[in-house]
Amino acid sequence: MTWIVTGGAGYIGAHVVRRLSGRCEVVVFDDFSTGRPERLPGDIAVVKGSVTDPDDLARLFERGPVDGVIHLAASKTAPESMADGDPFWLSNVGGVRMLVEAMTKAGTGRLLFASSAAVYGDTGHRRATEKRRPEPVNPYGLTKLEGEQIMGRSRLRTMALRQFNVVGAGTHASAADTGPASLLPAVFRALTEGSKLVVRGDDYPTRDGSAIRDYVHVEDVAQAYVKGVSLLSGRRPMRRHSVVNVGSGQGTSVLELVRLAGKVAGAEVPFRVGERRPGDAAESVADVSRARRKGLGPSRSLHEAVSSAWESWRHDLGR
Ligand SMILES: NC(=O)c1ccc[n+]([C@@H]2O[C@H](COP(=O)([O-])OP(=O)(O)OC[C@H]3O[C@@H](n4cnc5c(N)ncnc54)[C@H](O)[C@@H]3O)[C@@H](O)[C@H]2O)c1
Missing domain, CATH: 3.90.25.10 (UDP-galactose 4-epimerase, domain 1)
Incomplete structure (x- = not known):
């Protein structure tokens, strides 16, 4: 089984790659705009390229059959999106659209997407369930919501993980978040x-x-992706497109x-x-009841x- 991890050299991506690599073949696809190669184990296949470049994506899928994609590559700093939303629309919406097109063309049918709590906006004093009406309060949240909707309209089997505030580190070197706005x-x-x-x-x-904020350990997040891969790969009937909160609650x-x-x-x-x-x-x-029911809950x-x-x-x- 082969899975591509876009944004695999990023903070969350590096944790996902390490957890997943013992279970299947992993190919990291990253443009290294914020990602760092030293975060990755030495034996991981890496393809340099951008999810907003159709030629890079075509090269990626020409390498051989791929079972699914974990899509983490994105611009993530919400305050920056308030100052200038354009790069966010290009990377977070354009990127999902082009990736879905490339996957459809290549016959790769499963997509696990890094969405965000930002799609909800302000949750007030009540924890947000996945049924809550999304009301993003910044362009970043809007682009993540649009990304979910593009996936939902595709023919792929998809799952959006709405991550809350990811914190913590694993045991490997350079495992910490160094994001300027975190x-x-x-x-x-x-x-x-x-x-x-x-x-x-x-x-x-x-x-x-x-x-x-709801701060969730990055290792719990990485574990949720591994579980997501197994749910999307399994034979159990499930909705073609689902949404799950990944937080601490x-x-x-x-x-x-x-x-x-x-x-x-x-x-x-x-x-x-x-x-x-x-x-x-x-x-x-986050309300994490659905995550717990599906085995993606925090520990x-x-x-x-x-x-x-x-x-x-x-x-x-x-x-
Ligand atoms: N960190 C959080 O608290 C948090 C919370 C909710 C959602 N998310 C989402 O999780 C994902 C990963 O976040 P992170 O904290 O690891 O961020 P990060 O910036 O550390 O990682 C993003 C990775 O994507 C790569 N990348 C960016 N644009 C790309 C492009 N066009 N093509 C290819 N690669 C590209 C970067 O080089 C980097 O390796 C993002 O989609 C982010 O929106 C993060």
């Missing part, structure tokens, strides 16, 4: 570089005024996460409060996630 890397930079973390907004209608405020990270690192995190970031929801928390704690991310950050610093 909270934990900013906390760790404040701890190790002496800069001050900026907490974006303390006047949200939440328990302590800071935004509430727990809401944690930004200030609570900052305190936890300080405790794990054994130092107080220096921070100041700044303006809210345009396009940020007050609350975003790791937030403490484990933060500790693993801190260890990985320190490891990368020491190299």
